[in-house]
Each structure stands twice: as structure tokens, then as C-alpha cells.
Amino acid sequence: MNQHDDAPGSATTPGTAAWLTRPVTADLLRGALDLERTEHGLLPHRLPARARAQCADRQLATAESQPSGVRVVFRTRATAVELETLRTKMAYRGAPPRPDGVYDLLVDGRLTRQSGVTGGDVLMVDMSTGAVETLPGPAGAVRFTGLPDRVKDIEIWLPHNEITQLIAVRTDAPVEAVPEDGRTVWLHHGSSISQGSDAASPSTTWPALAASLGGVELINLGLGGAALLDPFTARALRDTPADLISVKIGINLVNADLMRLRAFTPAVHGFLDTIREGHPTAPLLVVSPILCPIHEDTPGPSAPDYATLSTGRLQLRAAGDPAERADGKLTLNVVRDELSRIVGQRAADDPNLRYLDGRDLYGAADFAELPLPDQLHPDAASHLRIGERFAALAFGPGGPFAAEPA
Known part of the structure; x- marks a missing residue:
């Protein structure tokens, strides 16, 4: 260098x-x-x-x-x-x-x-x-x-x-220049975790690792702090050529305290409708948030915990009130339940739409072993684990992205 x-x-x-x-x-x-x-x-x-x-x-x-x-x-x-x-x-x-x-x-x-x-x-x-x-x-x-x-x-x-x-x-x-080799293209959208926050390097973010294990070409639209069901992002997904598509929805909506449940449900439907305009039959996987204890049952926004600066690393805390769930504020458990329901409702007319609970990628046992350093983002070791698990669940036998149907 x-x-x-x-x-x-x-x-x-x-x-x-x-x-x-x-x-x-x-x-x-x-x-x-x-x-x-x-x-x-x-x-x-x-x-x-x-x-x-x-x-x-x-x-x-x-x-x-x-x-x-x-x-x-x-x-x-x-x-x-x-x-x-x-x-x-x-x-x-x-x-x-x-x-x-x-x-x-x-x-x-x-x-x-x-x-x-x-x-x-x-x-x-x-x-x-x-x-x-x-x-x-x-x-x-x-x-x-x-x-x-x-x-x-x-x-x-x-x-x-x-x-x-x-x-x-x-x-x-x-x-x-290297000519395109015709490999399957996987288009993924998510939050900073999908972008790679706290991963060790660009080819070891969890989507990059999963793409390598799945033998596919990655286009990563992981947008730190900006996975907010924006219509322009849905249109970008719609208009980008791809064979496989996944959208990881939820954590930014909670930690930004951006919307209530009343707005969330139609926004998810609209987001998926837009993607389907350009990719009517491509395998489409909706992924809910990984475990994040501070927001499982406590709404956002996320706020810096300045008291942790003395430890050498800034941590985050949930600044919402659990009682506000009654007013429609989003928590991760609320988001997961609603995403599961939405996918189940739509799957009757969309057999290529599937749902994956993010806690299958990183759950309570993982948090006990590999806690989130700032209470929100997984570390490098967790990125490797999430990538390996996603590859097995999505690209493996019976998975929504499997080369051969189950």
C-alpha cells in the first residue's frame, strides 16, 4: 500500500x-x-x-x-x-x-x-x-x-x-474485462447489517459469504439506516435484472420509529407489489429481523448510550416505551408477526414468495455466545455465522433459492 x-x-x-x-x-x-x-x-x-x-x-x-x-x-x-x-x-x-x-x-x-x-x-x-x-x-x-x-x-x-x-x-x-458468465444473480435489500456493518471485510459480509456459498452473483442493496420501505427502493429492485430476490425488513423501521402498524402493513404490500411488477415469478424471500434484545418488545427510536463511551465503544439503547405498542408502535416481535401473516396471505396467489424468520439466522443462543457489540449490529464472527446459515436455508435443499425444487 x-x-x-x-x-x-x-x-x-x-x-x-x-x-x-x-x-x-x-x-x-x-x-x-x-x-x-x-x-x-x-x-x-x-x-x-x-x-x-x-x-x-x-x-x-x-x-x-x-x-x-x-x-x-x-x-x-x-x-x-x-x-x-x-x-x-x-x-x-x-x-x-x-x-x-x-x-x-x-x-x-x-x-x-x-x-x-x-x-x-x-x-x-x-x-x-x-x-x-x-x-x-x-x-x-x-x-x-x-x-x-x-x-x-x-x-x-x-x-x-x-x-x-x-x-x-x-x-x-x-x-x-471479464465477460459475464451467466451465473444466477441474487438481488438483496436490507439494513446496515446487510450492508455489512461490523463485518471484517467486504467479501465477508453475510450476503457476500452467502452468495459465495450459493455460487451466485450478488447485487447488494443493503442500505445502512435506510431500509425503510421507500417506494424508490422498491422501484430500483423492480428494475434491476435478477434471478433471485430477498428483502430483509424491519429493524430500521423500528429503530427510526418511522411508522405505526397501520402504515406498515400496506407499505409492505406496496413494496412487494412493486417488486413483482418487474419480477412476477422470481423466487422472492421476505426475511424478518435477527434477534436484537433492546428492540424485541421495546419500540424505537434507537439512541446513543453516551455512558458507554468510557468502554471504548459507543452502544445503543431503545428509547421507546413498551406501553406504546398499544398505540401501534413497532417492535421486532410485532414486525415479525405481521410479516409472517402478510407472506402467508399473499402466498396463496404467489407460490414463489417465502418467509424466513431472522432469528433462524441469529437468535437467543447466538446472542448469548456472540452478543451484539453495540446492542444492534453483529460482529465479524456473527456475519460468518449468518451467511452460512442463510446459504443453508435459502440455497440448500428445499430452500427458496435451491437450484432444484424440493
Whole structure:
């Protein structure tokens, strides 16, 4: 890894000789729904421009431009590869520093190296006021050397938790785009847990791991804090070519305290109706929230527990009142019961619609063994467990995504 300010078209990089440089172009990218040309290069987006124009929420804008599941893919016999980027990292004033983003290098489908970049911009958020300040920084580069001297497929998975502008690829041998291989495409939507919050790296988020185990191509629309049944997200799912679709619904609606049960039920129906407009017969799996004890029976909103800062990690608490369930406030148990009922009602006319209880992915026994570090998000070990379980339940025999019907 090194940091430098070479122009994107330069032929060499400090410490190398005669490297070939090319800008990152659309034919080298997988997993993004839109690409924005910036003064530095390309910024991958996971929602199309039309969707982004319909909501000015900063949380959504940040989440969808963090490239979870997006990777740079090419074929080469290069033994050294460098990707120049300009990252934007989130930071919270007064809170412990967030870990740096990780780039995963896969060679012929195998995770081979991991590294990161330095420099870049910082979005400094003041949680007490909501104010956001941008602290600018220089571009950086991630470099991988000592790769096998043979023709191979390279995938560089971009950090799931850092906005990443792609500037250039540098190699010591030519590269070419990898043609689509016709693999089954799995389109997934969910919250920050699906985006990969607290996972160790981008290829080890639970959806990435499940996709690898299932042998499918992932498009990840996990949107941290923004899985809110927004119509524009449903339309993005509707309009994206896919063979398999899953939607993980509930936790953000509870921890944002966004709606009551009266609004929730028709919103779920509308969300599913919109997806079905574009994918009338594709297997569609509705997944309810994993266990989250603070919100099982206590409504949102979630709020920072500043008393935990002394432990070195900010934790969250449920700020709602359990008595407010009588007024229609959502809890996770309310959400699960209603999602199960909705899917059961619709399945009579939609045999390809299935339901999965999120506690089958992470439940009470898992919480006892691997508690949620901040009371909301699973850690890296839990991501691996959730991914393995989802792969077994969804892609395994009898599962809704199984290659052969039960």
C-alpha cells in the first residue's frame, strides 16, 4: 500500500517501473446500479439517479454510495496490481474511531490478500447536533504484489463502509474485462447489517459469504439506516435484472420509529407489489429481523448510550416505551408477526414468495455466545455465522433459492 498524487494517466508509480495505467471504466465493475463521473474518476452508486433525486436524506446518500458488494473485476497475468482511489470515511465526534475500510483481493474466486488505503476525505458527524463537516484529504492507492504469473481473474472488493471514488488501475501486464458468465444473480435489500456493518471485510459480509456459498452473483442493496420501505427502493429492485430476490425488513423501521402498524402493513404490500411488477415469478424471500434484545418488545427510536463511551465503544439503547405498542408502535416481535401473516396471505396467489424468520439466522443462543457489540449490529464472527446459515436455508435443499425444487 502507498499513497501518492500521480495523475490518472501516468505510466509509472513511485517504486515501480513501466506500469500500465488505465482509468476504471464501467466494463470493469460489478455490483453497482449507477456510476457518477466526478473530478477524480468514477463514484459507484447502489441506487439509480432517479431514486437518489427523490430523497435528500444524508443517511441514505451516504449508505448507497458506500460500495457494499461492488468490485473491480478484470483478467490479467499481472503479478502486481494497484488501484488508486479517493475514499471518504465516516467519523463521529467524541466517539471511538471507526475502523479503516478493507479491500479484498480475490484471485480466481479465492480471497488472497487484504489491504487498505490512507488519506482521503473524512465526514465528521457531531451526533449531538447532527452537523457534518468534510475534512479533505489526498487520494491513496492499494497495492497487491507477488501474484501468480499466469492468466487469472482478479476481483477487488471495495470497502463496504467507505465511499470510494475510483481513479485508476495500474498493473505490470495488460488487463481485459471479464465477460459475464451467466451465473444466477441474487438481488438483496436490507439494513446496515446487510450492508455489512461490523463485518471484517467486504467479501465477508453475510450476503457476500452467502452468495459465495450459493455460487451466485450478488447485487447488494443493503442500505445502512435506510431500509425503510421507500417506494424508490422498491422501484430500483423492480428494475434491476435478477434471478433471485430477498428483502430483509424491519429493524430500521423500528429503530427510526418511522411508522405505526397501520402504515406498515400496506407499505409492505406496496413494496412487494412493486417488486413483482418487474419480477412476477422470481423466487422472492421476505426475511424478518435477527434477534436484537433492546428492540424485541421495546419500540424505537434507537439512541446513543453516551455512558458507554468510557468502554471504548459507543452502544445503543431503545428509547421507546413498551406501553406504546398499544398505540401501534413497532417492535421486532410485532414486525415479525405481521410479516409472517402478510407472506402467508399473499402466498396463496404467489407460490414463489417465502418467509424466513431472522432469528433462524441469529437468535437467543447466538446472542448469548456472540452478543451484539453495540446492542444492534453483529460482529465479524456473527456475519460468518449468518451467511452460512442463510446459504443453508435459502440455497440448500428445499430452500427458496435451491437450484432444484424440493
